[in-house]
Amino acid sequence: MNIPMHDVLLVGGGGAGLRAAIAASETYRGADIGVVSKVYPMRSHTVSAEGGTAAVMREDDNLDLHAYDTIKGSDFLCDQDVVEAFVKEAVDEVIQLEHWGCPWSRDEDGRVSVRAFGGMSVKRTLYAADKTGFHMLHALFQTSLKYDAITRYDEWFVTSLLVEDGRVCGVTALNIRSGNIHAIGAKSVIICTGGAGKIFPFTTNAAIKNGDGMALAYRIGCPLKDLEFVQYHPTGLPGTGILMTEASRGEGGHLVNSQGERYLSEYVPGKMELGPRDILSRSFIHEERKDNVFKGPDGSYVHLDLRHLGEKIIDERLPFVRELTRNYVGIDPVYEPIPVRPVVHYCMGGVHTDINGATPIPGLYAAGEAACVSLNGANRLGSNSLTECLVFGARAGQVAAQHAADTDFADSASMARMAQDEQKRIETQFFGTNGKERVANIRDDLRKTMEEGAGIFRTEDALKTTCDTIRTLKERYKNIGIDDHSRVFNTDLVNALELGYMLDVAEGLAHSALLRRESRGSHARSDYEERDDENFLKHSLAYQTDGDPRIEYLPVTLTRWEPEERTY
Amino acid sequence: MMLDSETTKTYTRPISKAWWLRDRGHFNRRYFMFLLRELTSVFVALYVVLFIYEIFLLTKGPDAHAAFRESLNSGPWIAFHIIALLFALYHSYTWLGLTTKMQAAGRGLVKIGTKTLPPILIALGSYGAWIVATIIIAYLFLTL
Amino acid sequence: MSDHKTIKITVLRYRPEEEDAPTEQTYEVEFRDDWVVLDALNHIKDHIDGTLSFRWSCRMGVCGSCGMMVNGEPKLTCAAMLRDYYPKEVRVEPLVNFPIVRDLVTDMTDFMDKLKAVKPWIIREEEKPVSEGEYRQTPDQLKDYKQFSQCINCMLCYAACPVYGLEHDFVGPAAIALGHRYNLDSRDEGIQQRQHVIASKEGIWECTYVGECSVVCPKHVDPAEAIQQTKVATTTNRFKSLVMPWGNKT
Numbered sequence: 001m002n003i004p005m006h007d008v009l010l011v012g013g014g015g016a017g018l019r020a021a022i023a024a025s026e027t028y029r030g031a032d033i034g035v036v037s038k039v040y041p042m043r044s045h046t047v048s049a050e051g052g053t054a055a056v057m058r059e060d061d062n063l064d065l066h067a068y069d070t071i072k073g074s075d076f077l078c079d080q081d082v083v084e085a086f087v088k089e090a091v092d093e094v095i096q097l098e099h100w101g102c103p104w105s106r107d108e109d110g111r112v113s114v115r116a117f118g119g120m121s122v123k124r125t126l127y128a129a130d131k132t133g134f135h136m137l138h139a140l141f142q143t144s145l146k147y148d149a150i151t152r153y154d155e156w157f158v159t160s161l162l163v164e165d166g167r168v169c170g171v172t173a174l175n176i177r178s179g180n181i182h183a184i185g186a187k188s189v190i191i192c193t194g195g196a197g198k199i200f201p202f203t204t205n206a207a208i209k210n211g212d213g214m215a216l217a218y219r220i221g222c223p224l225k226d227l228e229f230v231q232y233h234p235t236g237l238p239g240t241g242i243l244m245t246e247a248s249r250g251e252g253g254h255l256v257n258s259q260g261e262r263y264l265s266e267y268v269p270g271k272m273e274l275g276p277r278d279i280l281s282r283s284f285i286h287e288e289r290k291d292n293v294f295k296g297p298d299g300s301y302v303h304l305d306l307r308h309l310g311e312k313i314i315d316e317r318l319p320f321v322r323e324l325t326r327n328y329v330g331i332d333p334v335y336e337p338i339p340v341r342p343v344v345h346y347c348m349g350g351v352h353t354d355i356n357g358a359t360p361i362p363g364l365y366a367a368g369e370a371a372c373v374s375l376n377g378a379n380r381l382g383s384n385s386l387t388e389c390l391v392f393g394a395r396a397g398q399v400a401a402q403h404a405a406d407t408d409f410a411d412s413a414s415m416a417r418m419a420q421d422e423q424k425r426i427e428t429q430f431f432g433t434n435g436k437e438r439v440a441n442i443r444d445d446l447r448k449t450m451e452e453g454a455g456i457f458r459t460e461d462a463l464k465t466t467c468d469t470i471r472t473l474k475e476r477y478k479n480i481g482i483d484d485h486s487r488v489f490n491t492d493l494v495n496a497l498e499l500g501y502m503l504d505v506a507e508g509l510a511h512s513a514l515l516r517r518e519s520r521g522s523h524a525r526s527d528y529e530e531r532d533d534e535n536f537l538k539h540s541l542a543y544q545t546d547g548d549p550r551i552e553y554l555p556v557t558l559t560r561w562e563p564e565e566r567t568y
Numbered sequence: 569m570m571l572d573s574e575t576t577k578t579y580t581r582p583i584s585k586a587w588w589l590r591d592r593g594h595f596n597r598r599y600f601m602f603l604l605r606e607l608t609s610v611f612v613a614l615y616v617v618l619f620i621y622e623i624f625l626l627t628k629g630p631d632a633h634a635a636f637r638e639s640l641n642s643g644p645w646i647a648f649h650i651i652a653l654l655f656a657l658y659h660s661y662t663w664l665g666l667t668t669k670m671q672a673a674g675r676g677l678v679k680i681g682t683k684t685l686p687p688i689l690i691a692l693g694s695y696g697a698w699i700v701a702t703i704i705i706a707y708l709f710l711t712l
Numbered sequence: 713m714s715d716h717k718t719i720k721i722t723v724l725r726y727r728p729e730e731e732d733a734p735t736e737q738t739y740e741v742e743f744r745d746d747w748v749v750l751d752a753l754n755h756i757k758d759h760i761d762g763t764l765s766f767r768w769s770c771r772m773g774v775c776g777s778c779g780m781m782v783n784g785e786p787k788l789t790c791a792a793m794l795r796d797y798y799p800k801e802v803r804v805e806p807l808v809n810f811p812i813v814r815d816l817v818t819d820m821t822d823f824m825d826k827l828k829a830v831k832p833w834i835i836r837e838e839e840k841p842v843s844e845g846e847y848r849q850t851p852d853q854l855k856d857y858k859q860f861s862q863c864i865n866c867m868l869c870y871a872a873c874p875v876y877g878l879e880h881d882f883v884g885p886a887a888i889a890l891g892h893r894y895n896l897d898s899r900d901e902g903i904q905q906r907q908h909v910i911a912s913k914e915g916i917w918e919c920t921y922v923g924e925c926s927v928v929c930p931k932h933v934d935p936a937e938a939i940q941q942t943k944v945a946t947t948t949n950r951f952k953s954l955v956m957p958w959g960n961k962t
Binding site: 039040042043044045047048092095096098099100101103104105106107108109110111112131134135138142143145146154177206207208239240242243297324327328329330331438439440482483484486487488489490491492495 | 727728729730744745746748757758759761762763765766767768769770771772773774775776777790791793795813814815817820824827828831832833834839840842843845846847848849850851853854857858861862863864865890894897899900
C-alpha cells in the first residue's frame with residue numbers, strides 16, 4: 001500500500017489550521033504540508049465568528065493593557081508568559097492577514113477600524129462588519145490555495161493518531177467519499193479541530209464541533225487541560241443556539257421573564273442587560289428555578305424584547321439580528337420578542353500545549369480552540385479567540401516545521417498495518433454487530449446530563465451524577481448500531497465516530513469540574529462560591545485511564561500581574 | 569490539490585430539452601423570459617432580411633417595390649411585423665436594463681469624481697437616449 | 713404548540729453501491745412552525761432513517777454546506793422555513809448541475825479547481841513587509857469589492873445557471889465573482905494574471921445573462937453583475953488598445 005507522507009500534517013482546516021499550514025510551508029522551504037479536514041476548509045466553524053479580532057493598533061492602547069485585560073478576564077488562570085507573547089505577536093498577525101486580503105472595516109483615512117468589546121478597556125477589536133470570522137477564514141483559505149506545498153484531504157475524517165516509539169508519526173483517516181481508511185504519515189501532526197460545544201444541548205457551535213481532536217490526543221495519553229471551563233453566551237436562540245449578538249442589548253434590548261418583568265433588576269441592578277455574560281447566564285438559571293421562564297419544545301427561555309426600539313433602529317443598527325431571526329427561525333423582532341437562553345459558546349480548555357503549541361507527546365502539536373495554551377484561563381475575552389487562531393496557529397506551524405526538518409519518517413509498512421487494523425476495528429465495531437443503541441439517543445442523553453451537571457451552575461452531587469451517567473453512556477456506546485452499512489459518504493458512521501469523541505471529552509470535562517472545588521471565571525460551583533487561589537490557582541490536566549480519568553495539576557505561570565479580585 | 573485517487577461512481581442527471589419550460593416539475597418564469605429574449609434575435613434577423621430584400625427591390629424600379637409593399641398588407645405579414653416589433657422592444661428594454669449592472673456594486677464603471685452614479689440614473693439615461701433616438705429616426709422617416 | 717401536525721418530505725436517494733440511478737423516498741415527519749427543511753432532514757436522520765446522507769454544519773447560513781433543491785429551487789435548507797411549504801409536501805433533491813455522490817451530497821471538485829484557477833488571493837509585484845504596517849484602503853475602496861467578497865461558496869448559483877448545466881467548462885458565477893473581487897481590490901495588482909481565465913471564452917463570454925445566479929444568491933453577491941462589469945471593462949480596454957495601441961494597458 002502506498003502511503004502519503006507529509007512533513008507537517010494539519011488535522012482541521014479552520015482559522016488555526018490554515019494559518020499553521022501557511023506558517024509551516026514558509027518556515028521550512030520544501031516542506032510538504034497536508035491538511036486533513038472532515039469538511040471543505042471554508043465550512044469550518046471559524047466562519048461563524050461575528051465580532052472581531054483583538055490587537056493593539058492605536059496610540060491610546062499598549063501591549064500591557066491588552067495583556068492585563070486578558071489576564072483579568074481569565075480570572076488569573078492564564079499563563080502570563082503566553083499572554084505577553086500573544087499580545088505582542090497579535091499585531092503582526094492581523095497586519096499579515098490584512099496583506100492577505102482580509103476586508104477589514106476601515107476608517108476614512110484608510111487605516112483598519114477598531115471597535116469596543118466586552119472586557120477590553122480600550123477599542124482594539126478589528127472587524128470585518130459583523131462577519132469577521134467568515135472573512136478571516138475565506139482570506140486564509142483562498143491565500144492557502146497559492147501554496148503548492150499544501151495538499152488537501154477535503155472530507156477526510158481522522159480516526160486515530162499513529163504512535164511509534166512514543167512519538168506521533170501520522171494519522172489514520174476515513175476518506176468519507178470512498179469509505180476507505182488510509183494511513184497518512186507525518187513527522188509532525190498539528191491538531192486544529194476546534195472546540196466541543198456540541199456535547200451540550202444548546203450551543204452556538206456548528207454541528208462539526210464535537211471535540212474530535214481533543215479526544216484523539218486524549219486517547220494516546222496526552223492530557224487535556226482546564227476542560228472544566230466552558231463559556232456560556234446569555235442570548236442564544238433555543239434549539240438552534242443561533243447567537244443574538246451582545247449589541248442587541250447594547251442598543252437597548254430588554255430581557256423579560258414569563259411574568260413580564262425585567263428580572264435582571266434583581267441580579268445586576270446597576271448594569272441590567274449590560275452586565276457580564278457569566279452573571280447574565282447565571283441569572284437565567286435563578287429565574288428558571290423560580291419557574292419564571294417560558295417553556296418550549298427546546299427547553300425553557302426568556303424574551304429578548306427589541307420591539308420598543310422600532311423598525312428603523314433595528315434595521316439600522318441590528319440588521320443581522322433581524323436577518324437571522326427572520327430567516328432561520330421565522331420571528332420578526334420588530335413585532336415579536338425573541339426567545340433566548342444561555343447557550344454554550346466556547347471551550348477554554350483543550351489539548352495541553354506549551355507556549356509554542358507543542359504537547360508533551362513528541363511530534364504532536366495543537367492550536368486554536370482545540371488547544372489550551374493557557375491564554376484564556378477560566379474565561380475568554382470576546383475577540384481574543386480569532387487572534388489566538390492566528391498567533392498560535394503560526395507558532396505551532398513554525399515549531400512543527402522545525403521539528404519535521406530534524407526528524408525522519410516512521411516505517412511506512414508498519415503504518416500500513418496500523419491502517420488495516422483500524423479499518424478492521426471500525427468495521428467490527430460498527431458494521432459487525434447488530435447493536436441496539438442509536439447514535440442520536442446516546443448523544444441526546446449525553447447533552448442532557450452535561451447540561452444538568454456541568455452547566456452554568458455546578459454542584460458536587462450533580463457532577464457526580466453526570467460522571468456516572470457518562471460512564472453508563474460509554475457502556476451503551478459499545479452496543480451501538482448504525483443504520484447505514486454502506487461505504488460511500490456514510491455520515492451515519494461519521495456521526496457514530498464523533499459520538500465516541502464527544503463521550504471522551506465529556507468525561508474529562510465532568511471529572512475536572514468535579515474536582516475543582518471553587519468558583520472561577522466560567523466555572524461556577526453553587527457549593528463553593530468563592531475563588532480559592534490557595535488551592536486552585538493551577539491548571540487541571542485530565543489523563544485518560546482504563547477507568548475514570550486521572551486529574552493532575554500544573555502551576556499557573558505568573559510574570560508581572562498578581563491575582564486580584566475580578567470586578568467590573 | 570485534493571487527493572482524488574478514490575473517486576466513486578456518481579450520477580449525473582440529464583438536462584431536459586425543455587428545461588426552460590418545465591424544470592423538474594416547476595415552471596421557472598425567469599428561465600422562460602430568458603429564452604424569450606434569446607428568441608428575439610430570430611425575429612430581428614428575419615426582419616433585417618426582409619428589410620435588405622426591400623432595399624434590393626428598390627434597384628428593380630418603383631413598380632417592383634410598390635408591388636412588394638402592397639403584398640405586405642396581408643394579415644400574416646402584419647402579424648409578423650407586430651410580433652417582430654414586440655420582440656425588438658422587449659430585447660431593447662431588457663438589454664438597456666442590463667446597463668445598471670455596471671453600477672450596482674458600489675463600484676460603478678461610470679463615476680463622477682469618486683461618487684458612483686446610481687444605477688437608476690444609468691437605466692433612465694439609457695431608456696431616455698433610446699426614446700430620443702427613436703423619435704429622431706421616426707421624425708426623419710415621416711417627414712422625408 | 714404542535715398537535716401532531718405532520719408534513720411529507722420526499723427526498724431523492726442515490727446509493728451508488730446499490731443502484732445505478734436515483735430513486736425517491738417519502739418520509740412523514742412532525743411539522744413544527746419554527747423548523748427549517750434542514751431540521752426535518754436531521755429529524756429523519758436521527759430518528760427515522762440513519763442512512764440518509766447530506767452535508768450541513770452551521771445552521772445559520774454562513775458555512776455554505778447545506779444547499780439543496782427545495783421544490784425545484786436552489787436553497788440553503790437552513791434558511792428554508794417548513795411553514796412556507798406546509799401543508800404541501802416538500803421535495804428535496806441535491807443541487808442540480810452537479811454529479812450526485814450519494815443521496816443529497818454532490819461532487820463539487822469542479823468548483824474547487826475553478827476557484828483556484830481564478831487565483832483568488834492578493835497578487836503584488838512587490839510584497840510589503842508586515843513591519844511596515846497595513847495597506848491603506850479607504851471605505852470607498854473597500855466598498856468597490858465588498859459585495860463580491862460575501863460569497864460563501866454554497867453553489868446555489870451554479871445550480872441555477874443553465875449555461876453551467878449545459879456547458880461544464882464555464883468558469884461559472886461564484887468563481888468569476890471571486891476573481892473579480894480581487895481585481896477590484898485596491899491592494900491587488902494581479903488583474904492581468906486572471907484575465908486569461910476570467911475574460912476567456914469559458915469565462916465571462918460563456919455567460920448569456922440568464923441572471924438567475926444573482927436571484928438565488930443567499931448573500932446578494934450578484935455574480936451576474938460581476939460578469940457584466942467585466943464584459944464592459946474588457947471590451948472598453950480592447951477597444952482602447954485598438955485605437956490607442958501606445959496607451960497604457962490597464
